[in-house]
Amino acid sequence: MASCTYSVPDKNASGDNFYGAFICQQQYIDYFWEVYGFNGNKGYWDDGFGWHDACNTNKPLARTFNACYLLTYSASDYLNDSYDAPQNILQWGRRYVRESIDELRSFCGDGGAVASFSGGTAELYLSFWYDYSVVERAAILVHEARHEAKGHNATFPSGSVFGSSDDADSNWDYQGAWTFEAGYLWWFYAAGARTTSASRERARQAGNVIIDNAFATHPGFNI
Numbered sequence: 113m114a115s116c117t118y119s120v121p122d123k124n125a126s127g128d129n130f131y132g133a134f135i136c137q138q139q140y141i142d143y144f145w146e147v148y149g150f151n152g153n154k155g156y157w158d159d160g161f162g163w164h165d166a167c168n169t170n171k172p173l174a175r176t177f178n179a180c181y182l183l184t185y186s187a188s189d190y191l192n193d194s195y196d197a198p199q200n201i202l203q204w205g206r207r208y209v210r211e212s213i214d215e216l217r218s219f220c221g222d223g224g225a226v227a228s229f230s231g232g233t234a235e236l237y238l239s240f241w242y243d244y245s246v247v248e249r250a251a252i253l254v255h256e257a258r259h260e261a262k263g264h265n266a267t268f269p270s271g272s273v274f275g276s277s278d279d280a281d282s283n284w285d286y287q288g289a290w291t292f293e294a295g296y297l298w299w300f301y302a303a304g305a306r307t308t309s310a311s312r313e314r315a316r317q318a319g320n321v322i323i324d325n326a327f328a329t330h331p332g333f334n335i
Contacts, residue, residue: 116160116220118305119327120170127246127311128169131178136167142155144180148209148253149216149234156217172218175241179249183209186250201292202299212257227252229259247300247307249316255293262288266286266328284331294322298335 123129135141143239145151157163162173169175184190189204197203214232221237226244228235234256266282268274281288297319301312319335 113114116238117216118238123169125216125245125310127182127314129139129177130308130311131181131246132167132169132174135177135181135291136173140181141166141177143171144177144184148180149213153215153217156219157217161218172236172238172241175246175249176216176218176236177332178246179253181268181309182246182311183250183253185306186300186304190305200256200303201296202303202305205250205296209253209257212260213253230257230262245311245314245318247297247304248318249313251293251296251300252320254296258289262286263308264288264290269328269330273321280326281295281329282325283329290322294319294326294335295315295323 121134135144150157154163157173160171161167165171166173166177169178183206186191187200189197189203190206193204195207198331201208206241212232213229213234215234217233217235219235220235221239223238225237226239227237230285234253240252244252264279264281265286265288266280267278268276268280270276272280274280281290284291297315300307301316301319304312304315316335323331323334
């Protein structure tokens, strides 16, 4: 990466080796590039970010493509992405992301935020690619997409692993970005297709971290 310093974690544990075996086909690369906000943003994905090396899952672009593949194909009936489909975010989550995020851009970041959203543009930072698994990255895209409609409205609870800022949601019923992210992870754990048992378990664990730490009032349940 041109001006970023990073190390690549275990790609079996993150799911990047599993999903990376699928993304290196031009039809997928073209589809993801066109519909998930990459198009028109080449300048943010070239140099060391992977534009010239789109199959290399050590680099951010391919690691983002992995998340896009998971987001697109993890519902059993992935061709049905209607919002009238059963209450299964695996089916309509990809549509929600592509309709809410107009521009998807990559940055090194300052070591703090994982991602951010403003005015239809989502920015991804180093932590997104190298601290989170493929399924968590897909759920983070859903989280950022939700910010098109709702921002956070509360402070993290005392002792939260996310700190003490005002980036929490008040409760589950607020249906904010944390509910959408945890809900996606929950559905993936329960019904995710074309994946591995390890990725589904990773989703359960990550979802519970959110449930326990991202709401001012605990939802009162866990996955």
